[in-house]
Amino acid sequence: MVSIEELWPTPLRLQILFIVASVFTFSLITYECIRRKSLLSGFGGPWGLPIVGNLLSIGEDAAESYRVWARTYGEVYQVQLGSIPVLVIVSDTSGTTIGTAPFNDSLKKRRKIAASALNKPAVQTYVPQLDMETKLFIDELWKVGDHGSASISPIPMIQRLNMSLTLTMNWGRRMESQSNKLFGRITHVEDELSKFRRTNANLQDYIPLLRLNPLNVDSVKAREMRTRRDKYMKVLDDELHEKLAKGEVNPCIQVNVLQEGGSQLTKCEITSINVTMLAAGLDTMISAVSWEMVCLATQPDIQTAAVKAIGEHFTEQQPLCDANDDQSCKYIVGFVKETLRFYTMARLSLPRRSTRDTFFDDKLIPAGTIVFLNAWAYNHDPTVWKDLDEFRPERWVEDNDNELRHYTLGAGSRMCIGIHLAYRELYLIFIRLLNSFELIPGGDVDAHPLTGQDDPSALTTQPKPFKVKFVPRNTAALIQALAGSE
Numbered sequence: 001m002v003s004i005e006e007l008w009p010t011p012l013r014l015q016i017l018f019i020v021a022s023v024f025t026f027s028l029i030t031y032e033c034i035r036r037k038s039l040l041s042g043f044g045g046p047w048g049l050p051i052v053g054n055l056l057s058i059g060e061d062a063a064e065s066y067r068v069w070a071r072t073y074g075e076v077y078q079v080q081l082g083s084i085p086v087l088v089i090v091s092d093t094s095g096t097t098i099g100t101a102p103f104n105d106s107l108k109k110r111r112k113i114a115a116s117a118l119n120k121p122a123v124q125t126y127v128p129q130l131d132m133e134t135k136l137f138i139d140e141l142w143k144v145g146d147h148g149s150a151s152i153s154p155i156p157m158i159q160r161l162n163m164s165l166t167l168t169m170n171w172g173r174r175m176e177s178q179s180n181k182l183f184g185r186i187t188h189v190e191d192e193l194s195k196f197r198r199t200n201a202n203l204q205d206y207i208p209l210l211r212l213n214p215l216n217v218d219s220v221k222a223r224e225m226r227t228r229r230d231k232y233m234k235v236l237d238d239e240l241h242e243k244l245a246k247g248e249v250n251p252c253i254q255v256n257v258l259q260e261g262g263s264q265l266t267k268c269e270i271t272s273i274n275v276t277m278l279a280a281g282l283d284t285m286i287s288a289v290s291w292e293m294v295c296l297a298t299q300p301d302i303q304t305a306a307v308k309a310i311g312e313h314f315t316e317q318q319p320l321c322d323a324n325d326d327q328s329c330k331y332i333v334g335f336v337k338e339t340l341r342f343y344t345m346a347r348l349s350l351p352r353r354s355t356r357d358t359f360f361d362d363k364l365i366p367a368g369t370i371v372f373l374n375a376w377a378y379n380h381d382p383t384v385w386k387d388l389d390e391f392r393p394e395r396w397v398e399d400n401d402n403e404l405r406h407y408t409l410g411a412g413s414r415m416c417i418g419i420h421l422a423y424r425e426l427y428l429i430f431i432r433l434l435n436s437f438e439l440i441p442g443g444d445v446d447a448h449p450l451t452g453q454d455d456p457s458a459l460t461t462q463p464k465p466f467k468v469k470f471v472p473r474n475t476a477a478l479i480q481a482l483a484g485s486e
Contacts, residue, residue, distance in 0.1 A: 063344075075090050082206025091378065113265075114277070134161070140160070147475070152442070154290075156178050160183065163175045163281065165281065170273075204219070284460055285422065288343075289426070292336070293468060297447075306430075316474045317477045319432070319435050321428075329427075338395065342391050345461055346460050347374070354368065436470075442468055442469050446463070
């Protein structure tokens with residue numbers, strides 16, 4: 001047998017190792033030079049490591065790290081995620097002026113269609129659906145919670161509520177029960193897909209070399225989840241087309257698209273609307289309702305104040321209040337807004353990419369620059385908010401001049417187009433919930449917006465798993481109200 005020494009003499013092996021090491025070193029130096037050259041001129045920021053930039057120093061909670069770094073580097077600074085420079089914005093005025101280049105034609109068309117279905121007059125037409133789904137939500141909490149005697153996780157009920165509303169508005173069909181197989185499929189896949197939208201968890205987004213790995217488990221899983229999502233999207237679309245052909249379909253966004261604007265949109269653009277509606281309905285709204293329940297369960301004084309305020313409009317004999325009430329109870333409006341500020345569901349909002357050269361303080365922001373709007377930092381800016389670490393709904397009630405605003409649902413031209421529906425839905429959920437039940441924590445519940453997070457790296461923050469006991473305030477009135485809604 002021929003030995004390795006005979007095949008590869010020591011001098012030859014050393015030469016090969018030297019060549020390989022030289023090529024690797026040269027590639028590393030070249031990559032690092034390109035990475036450094038891509039930094040935005042004039043903007044400060046933390047110094048990064050070779051190859052990875054600031055990825056390792058961000059930690060799990062990127063939004064909080066960026067907020068802390070702003071104390072050193074100012075309201076607008078840059079970080080480098082691998083080879084990609086990112087502009088981080090933590091202030092009010094900067095966030096509404098940077099990255100607001102005009103929409104492209106495709107985005108304009110999609111936003112116009114969605115906006116027409118989610119503006120204030122349109123939201124008023126959804127009151128019957130909001131009424132139906134929130135009644136069922138209260139009924140589920142009542143029954144699953146064994147009429148107030150058992151501590152339960154409300155998450156499945158919150159998921160069903162928001163999924164049903166999303167499906168109703170976009171496809172004209174409900175999700176009546178958690179036992180529906182489609183419910184389990186959608187919640188699982190959307191949860192997995194949400195993990196891929198994190199701004200700092202997927203290293204291959206920022207380090208191109210990692211994309212060459214043929215054994216990349218994340219890429220395989222992402223493709224699998226997309227395939228599974230496409231399947232249930234097809235089920236929903238096919239069901240809609242079938243009903244449309246029979247003339248049995250309910251008014252919804254997709255019907256409007258197909259009957260009025262279908263010829264203006266490509267299949268890809270229609271799919272984009274579907275994906276956006278489903279993701280927004282499940283991610284942000286589930287997070288908001290969950291944090292609001294955590295807050296109420298751990299702060300009985302907030303419950304007491306809320307119930308007292310509701311009592312000025314509805315009695316205990318009216319646990320379900322009135323679905324047509326358009327946010328007349330200012331304390332509940334303030335509670336909803338304070339929750340959105342204090343907990344900030346999408347803490348880095350959605351990343352933007354500038355589509356043209358822009359200037360900030362005479363410094364060039366080139367077209368194609370990635371921009372992170374740190375909504376969490378703005379919502380906890382000590383120069384804007386007094387007693388910012390205190391959960392205080394009264395600050396919104398006292399804001400007679402409407403000067404306060406949070407950034408949880410975006411700002412400027414990029415503000416969430418579903419903001420009117422979100423406020424109306426959250427208001428109805430919690431005025432009914434609080435007038436129907438007293439919320440008692442079922443064990444330890446961490447209501448702190450940082451330590452209470454289940455996954456700090458998630459794009460949309462969720463509280464750690466928790467249980468609540470929903471104790472009826474007036475059992476006879478609740479039974480009668482729920483029976484009358486069947």
